[in-house]
Amino acid sequence: MNRAELQLAVRPLAYLNAIADSPDGMVELRPGTAPRLLVWHPEVLEEIFRSDRRLAHPGSRSLTPLLGPGSLLWADGERHAAYRRVLGPALRGRALTGHREIIAGHLRAAIDELRPGTVVPLAAWTRKLALRIIGRIVLGAPEPGMLAEFGGWLRRAFGSRTRGLAYRFLGVRLPRSGPDLDRALVRAARAGHDDGQATLAALLLSGDGPIGELGEAELRDQIVSLLFAGHETTATAMTWTLLWLDRDRRLREAVLAELADADADGSDATRTPLLQAVIQEVLRLTPSTAIGENRMLTEETELGGRRFPAGTVCTLSIYLAHRRPEAFAAPRRFDPGRFLGTRPPRHYFPFGGGTRRCLGSGLAQLEIRMLVAELLRRRHWHCVNPGAGRVRIRGNLLTPDPALRMRVTGDRG
Template sequence: MNRTELRFAWRLIPFLDSVESLEDGMVRLRDRRWLVWHPDVMAALFRNDRSLSHPPSRTLSPLLGNRSVLWLDGPEHTAYRRALVPLLRGEQYRSVIEEEVARSIRGLPSGPTSLTEWTRTLTLRIIGRVIFGVDDDELLTAFRRWLDRRLGSRVRTLAHRWLTPGATRSDPVLDAMLLRRAQSAEPPALAACLPRADLRDQVVSLLFAGHETTASATAWTLYWMHQAGITDRLDLVDAAIAESLRLSPPATLAGNRMSADGMVITPSIYLAHRRAATYENPHVFDPFRVSPPAGAFFPFGGGVRHCPGRDLALLEIRLIVTALLRHKHVRIGSSSTPQLRGAAMAPPPSLAMVATCRR
């Protein structure tokens, strides 16, 4: 590993900030591996995505499994997405989301609470209801603990990646609990449409991807609205969500692509969204921005790997933010140094929120 790739792996955000001004929107990480963010390159890459392969993440594949839909290619990937997409259509879960949001707001303490932990707990409950059809806080707590042991800090994440390369990081007891719950769900949506041998990897992938980035996007939206002094402007919630997804995308990277000759290309969402040639004052939160050009805004990825739960995530963010600001007066701290969990970027757990009843 050369110095550039080492900086990319160990200090991702400082490295991305250091190359942000490169006008060609690409940097070589090592021989035959490039980090890219120029909008023209991104648009072309996503248009031709079906002709590329998608190598698994060395950080996440030992957690989510090699059979996760995130790494599959070709007809197998297409078939899995066709099975999963109908399960993740947002509007069918509106009542579930509203119920969980109301429950979570009622449970807010009178004093400070971690904004990140609050949104994480809430979005995990929601995706748990989507997958399993019931509340199971014991199972979801076990899942959170397992995930935090591996992604709870940057040092822990990279230690698992580099000190035990290729080693599985699953928990057989947790896996058995997840499979039993998925197979007993009513209706058994996942178990009915996926092979039993692949069910574990898809359940874990959906639980992880279905709550981690949504929680981060929700927390960032609340943070930026508070910083801008617009928490009373519910008419700006959708615009604030879009601008928060631009300025603080919950996923910094959009997966790897590999050409037939072995060239690996890694799109950077973070850098594409902060490109000065595309966005005026790119580091400023501005919910009144005009729509960006193609290839310049892709918080949910793009091409054949765009997030199938995009509409569900956007609905969750909108309902959580709107309900919280409608019922509570919210104060949020000013510390915004992001925490990385894999390539996902969230506000730090220390970012405190105080929510008091509106009078």
């Protein structure tokens, strides 16, 4: 590991901010016969996304041991396409709106518990809520204790920056999920399928689709991956959205007025364009993750005017791409207006891009809109220590400090 890779590993935000204004939009993190590039130039990103089907997609060094080698997140080629064909239809269009009642039910229950005077750690609260929602969508009716155990495992694995560095530099293993939890997850998946519940796990277990029969290990990897990807990034975006609205009271009142005028619950983005623009700007300025999936060149390729050999790994930086001034005027300013009445540029990719764009992007935004709508319309609240809203690294995520607290000050209406 050379100096650039070390800086990115040890002080990622400081390193990224230091190179953000580089006009090249590309840094060679590791030279040699198999280079590693950090990429955020718009034209290079577009070329990578256009040629995505010809590229390889190596798994995350830190996540692969946890989510499993069979995870759909790093499946490639036809296997990856098969998973998307099976799961994609359930996460878009009319099927997506079918999840509205599941989301609404969990939101009502969570906000019912927020009585005046309640103070909650905001990031932990949104993670618990998002995990319950995706647990219902993936598994049907899992035992709450099992989901709590799953969440506790992830906190042990990703909650400590020191543990993450020890893993990267000293080879200290991150805690695994364990055979008991793995078996419980697989049992829950099969129980939901056997009961005829319309779940994502049931789609994986149908046996007659393009992915065929799944063995126990591969099924475990998919359930863990869906639960992880379906709540960690969503919860992070929920937390940032609430924090940004707390910082700008005038904007918060404008969103509340929009919801009242449209008599909307946030489920339809076309009825609440300001709320949708707020979420898009949150995902631009504080994306859930600074780095997207890796791509590996399978043949010699020209990128940014230079030729790189097969085996070159391209690490895509969402954080830096979203701060390009030629695409986003005053890129460090929070301005939802930049997303009103216009389409985002192609290198705006908070949910990844190309063939790897997150299948759950629509579901995540639906959950965030409905959470904001429900919370704003039912409770008065504020963040008691907004200074804790500084960005920190949790695993691969960009999150506020876990000390950030929200106080409920009253019922609304």
